[in-house]
Amino acid sequence: MNDQNHSGDEHGSLGDAEYAEFMELAATEGFDPEEVEGALAGHGPLPTLAVVGRPNVGKSTLVNRIIGRREAVVQDKPGVTRDRVTYEAEWAGRRFKVVDTGGWEQDVLGLDASVAAQAEYAIETCDAVVFVVDATVGATDTDEAVVRLLRKAGKPVVLCANKVDGQSGEADATALWSLGLGMPHPVSSLHGRGTGDMLDAVLEALPEAPAQTFGLTVGGPRRIALIGRPNVGKSSLLNRVAKEDRVVVNEQAGTTRDPVDELIELGGVTWKFIDTAGIRRRVHLQEGADYYASLRTAAAVSKAEVAVILIDASESITVQDQRILTMAVDAGRAIVIAYNKWDTLDEDRRYYLERDIETELAQVAWAPRVNVSALTGRHMEKLVPAIETALEGWETRIPTGRLNAFLGEIVASHPHPVRGGKQPRILFGTQAGAAPPRFVLFASGFLEAGYRRFVERRLREEFGFEGTPIHISVRVREKRGRNK
Numbered sequence: 001m002n003d004q005n006h007s008g009d010e011h012g013s014l015g016d017a018e019y020a021e022f023m024e025l026a027a028t029e030g031f032d033p034e035e036v037e038g039a040l041a042g043h044g045p046l047p048t049l050a051v052v053g054r055p056n057v058g059k060s061t062l063v064n065r066i067i068g069r070r071e072a073v074v075q076d077k078p079g080v081t082r083d084r085v086t087y088e089a090e091w092a093g094r095r096f097k098v099v100d101t102g103g104w105e106q107d108v109l110g111l112d113a114s115v116a117a118q119a120e121y122a123i124e125t126c127d128a129v130v131f132v133v134d135a136t137v138g139a140t141d142t143d144e145a146v147v148r149l150l151r152k153a154g155k156p157v158v159l160c161a162n163k164v165d166g167q168s169g170e171a172d173a174t175a176l177w178s179l180g181l182g183m184p185h186p187v188s189s190l191h192g193r194g195t196g197d198m199l200d201a202v203l204e205a206l207p208e209a210p211a212q213t214f215g216l217t218v219g220g221p222r223r224i225a226l227i228g229r230p231n232v233g234k235s236s237l238l239n240r241v242a243k244e245d246r247v248v249v250n251e252q253a254g255t256t257r258d259p260v261d262e263l264i265e266l267g268g269v270t271w272k273f274i275d276t277a278g279i280r281r282r283v284h285l286q287e288g289a290d291y292y293a294s295l296r297t298a299a300a301v302s303k304a305e306v307a308v309i310l311i312d313a314s315e316s317i318t319v320q321d322q323r324i325l326t327m328a329v330d331a332g333r334a335i336v337i338a339y340n341k342w343d344t345l346d347e348d349r350r351y352y353l354e355r356d357i358e359t360e361l362a363q364v365a366w367a368p369r370v371n372v373s374a375l376t377g378r379h380m381e382k383l384v385p386a387i388e389t390a391l392e393g394w395e396t397r398i399p400t401g402r403l404n405a406f407l408g409e410i411v412a413s414h415p416h417p418v419r420g421g422k423q424p425r426i427l428f429g430t431q432a433g434a435a436p437p438r439f440v441l442f443a444s445g446f447l448e449a450g451y452r453r454f455v456e457r458r459l460r461e462e463f464g465f466e467g468t469p470i471h472i473s474v475r476v477r478e479k480r481g482r483n484k
Contacts (some may be wrong), residue, residue, distance in 0.1 A: 001008065018400050018401075019401070021400075022148055022400055022428075022430055023036065025411050025428055026428070026442065028343050029428065029477065031222055031428045031442060031475070031476050031477055034246055034327050036442070036475075037048045037402040042279065045097055045433035046088070046097045047096045047097070047127045047128070047207050048086075048096065048097045048098075048099060048125065048126040048128075048208040049096055049098050049099065049126060049127065049128050049129070049130060049202060049206060050096060050099045050101060050119075050122040050123055050128075050129050050130070051063055051066075051099065051100055051103050051129075051130045051132060052101050052104060052119050052123060052129055052131055052132070052144065052146065052150075053099060053103065053104065053105055053129070053131060053132035053133060053143075053146065054103050054140065054142040054143060055102075055103025055105065056103065056134075057103075057132045057133060057134040057162055057163075058131050058132060058134070058162045058163060058189045058190070059100060059101065059103070060100055061189040061190055062130070062160065062187070062189035062195070063087065063098055063100040063131060063160065064189075065189045065192055065195050066089050066091075066098050066195070066199065067087045067088070067089045067098060067262060068089070073276075076167075079281070080176060082285070085467055086098070086099050086100075087100070091199045091200075091202070091203060092199075092200070092203060094203055094206075096155075096202075096206055099122045099126060101118060101119040101122045102116070102118060102119055103119075103426065104119040104120070104142070104145075104146055104149070105142055106114045106142060106145045113124045120149065121299055122296070123149065123150065123153045123155065124153060124299045125205055125299050125302050125303070126155060127155070127156075127205075127207055128155060128156040128157070128158065128202065128205040128206050129150060129153075129155050129156070129157045129158070130157075130158050130160050130198070130202060131146060131147075131150060131157050131159050131160065131181065132160045132162050132189075133159065133160065133161055133162065133179070133184075134162055135161040135162060135163055135164050135172040135173045135175075135176065135184075135186065136163045136169065136171055136172060138172065138175060138176070139175075139176060139178060139179055143179065147179050147180065147181060150181070153395075156205035156206075157181050157182075157205075158185065158198060158201045158205055159176060159179065159181040159182060159183070159184045159185060160184075160185055160187050160189075160198055161173035161184040161185060161186045161187060162187050162188070162189055163188065163189075163190075164186035164187060164193065164194065165188045165190075165191060165193065166190040169186065170186055173185075182466070185197060185198040185201060185407055205307035213373065221263060221271055221272040221273065222269075222271055222272065222305050222306070222387075222391065223272045223303060223304040223305050223306070224271055224272065224273050224274065224304060224305070224306045224307075224387060225274045225276060225277050225299060225300050225301050225303075225304035225306070225308070225333070226238060226273060226274065226276060226308050226310060227297060227300075227308070227309055227310070227324055227327075227328065228309055228310035228311065228312075228321070228324060229275050229308055229312070229318070229320050229321060229324065231312075232310040232311065232312045232340055233310055233312070233340040233341065233375070234273050234275050234276065234310050234443070236340075236374035236375060237308075237310065237338070237340065237372070237374040238262060238264075238273050238275045239374075239379065240374045240375075240377055240380055241264055241266060241273065241383065242262060242264050242273075249412065256484060261273075261274050262274075262275070266384050267384050269384075271384075271387075273302045274303075274304060276297040276300050276301075293311055298327065298331075301327065301328060301331050301333060302331055303331055303332065305334060305391065305394070305396075305435075306333060306334040306335070306336060306387050306390055306391060306467075307328035307331070307333040307334070307335050307336075308336045308337075308338055308383070309325055309328060309335060309336070309337050309338065310338050310340050311320075311337060311338070311339050311340065312337060312340060312341055313340060313342050313344070313349075314341045314344045314345065314349070315341040315355075316356060317356045317357070317360045317361065321360075322360060322361070325337075325361070325363075325364055329364065329469045332435075332469060332471070333394075333436075333468070333469075334387075334390035334391055334393065334394035334436070334468050335364065335367040335368075335467055335468070335469050336359070336367060336368050336369075336370065336383070336386045336387055336388060336390050336467060337364065337367050337368070337369050337370075338369075338370050338371075338372050338374070338383065339353070339369065339370070339371045340372055340373065340374055341373060341374075341375070342371040342372060342373050342379070343373040343376050343378050344373075345377070362422050366393075366460055366465065366466055366467065366468075367390070367466075367467055368386040368389050368390055368466060368467050369386075370382045370383055370386050376391055385469075386389055389466055389467055390466065390467025391467070392463045392464075392466075392467075393464055393466040393467040393468040394434070394436055394437075394467065394468040395434050395435050395469075396437060396463065396464060397431055397434050397437075398431050398437075398463055399454050400431070403410050403429055403430065403431060403439075404428050406458075406462055406463075407426050407428065407429050407441070407455075407457075410426070410455065410458055411425055411426050412453065416447060416448070416451050417451070419448070419456070422445055423445075424443055424445030424446055424476075425443060425444045425445070425446055426441050426442075426443050426447070427442050427443060427444060427454075427477070428441075429441040429442060430441050435471050436468050436470065436471060437465060437468060437470050437471070438470075438471040438473075439459075439470065439471070439472045439473070440473055440474075440475060441455070441472060441473070441474045441475070442474075442475050442477065443474050443475070443476055443477070444476070444477055445476060446474070446476055447474050452472050452474070455472060456470050456472055
């Protein structure tokens with residue numbers, strides 16, 4: 001069964017025979033085949049290409065050229081782009097994401113430092129980089145600094161020598177060999193000259209497979225990110241599972257600034273634990289080192305497979321705890337919640353904490369829970385089984401036939417409420433992917449959010465999915481009336 005699922009990656013989680021049967025069902029129900037293809041294809045993670053460079057070298061113009069439309073804001077002055085902005089693109093039949101970034105500069109402060117940090121985050125989380133240099137100016141000290149940053153990141157790089165508008169500029173592009181990044185691709189992003197050859201090189205640099213295989217690669221240790229508010233005991237927990245002092249622990253909140261990766265063997269299995277900086281508040285409200293630390297923590301979560309979220313059991317659950325949980329759910333990670341400092345609780349505190357959990361964390365009731373003490377080692381042996389349970393749920397796949405039999409039972413026993421004299425109905429569905437599980441439901445009309453939550457709850461009751469978020473999208477059959 002696994003072989004069939006993996007052989008059908010281009011069709012989501014469907015094998016070839018199952019895919020053919022599914023498309024026949026879709027046609028019977030009146031769905032356009034291209035619409036169904038798009039729904040399935042749109043649920044696989046796409047490789048990501050970051051477009052980086054110093055200010056005003058033409059990054060956004062190049063992004064517009066790559067995506068084939070004028071969407072990124074372009075102006076003839078530096079600093080127009082500030083945030084990371086992601087677009088979908090296609091070249092030679094292959095789809096990928098393009099991330100437009102602000103201009104990177106070294107030794108800057110304030111807003112410019114925030115812009116540079118966003119660009120660094122894009123480099124950290126992408127699969128390949130297009131480094132844009134102004135060929136008419138040549139390599140500057142800032143360009144050299146970007147090269148050092150790219151070498152440290154270790155990502156494949158395609159060097160784009162921009163603003164080469166004719167044969168006379170070819171010599172300027174050739175001079176960029178000195179950067180040591182291989183062949184410069186002479187391009188005019190404004191006029192489109194040379195962009196095709198550059199994109200061919202981009203396709204060679206991007207992986208054929210989705211951006212992150214999240215540990216499914218044979219031999220790779222599973223990645224576990226330890227996240228939470230400052231001073232909840234993340235570093236202490238890492239030291240406890242490692243059985244030695246691997247990272248600095250201090251009573252002062254915010255000791256950890258950069259994510260720390262450690263390979264640790266537990267139960268005969270090697271895991272990669274990532275200790276991260278505590279997330280204090282919303283990233284855009286932070287300053288200085290805290291700002292950079294939060295960006296790096298978010299990058300660590302996006303690379304991990306499981307997020308172990310530490311909550312200080314001796315304190316009330318805060319809005320920040322809930323925000324961190326939401327960040328991990330939105331990132332699609334498997335989740336384990338560890339209530340640390342459990343040894344400090346008396347009976348009264350435990351009673352109020354249980355009430356807090358029921359009311360404040362009801363949205364993640366599906367996440368495995370462990371009550372631990374990183375200081376004393378209490379119940380630490382329960383952490384790995386909880387992680388394994390979350391990973392199992394995260395990677396669960398449901399055969400399409402079994403899923404549709406289940407959906408049929410739901411429609412028969414709990415139909416969607418009638419709204420406006422009409423009763424939408426789920427016609428059929430499929431699991432378009434795993435890690436995390438992603439489902440596409442095809443329906444005769446719009447399904448309300450409450451009914452989608454009901455379907456998710458029933459999916460969990462029937463198939464488990466413990467420890468993982470579930471993504472459900474709905475495609476509504478278009479009415480094909482006679483009158484336009």
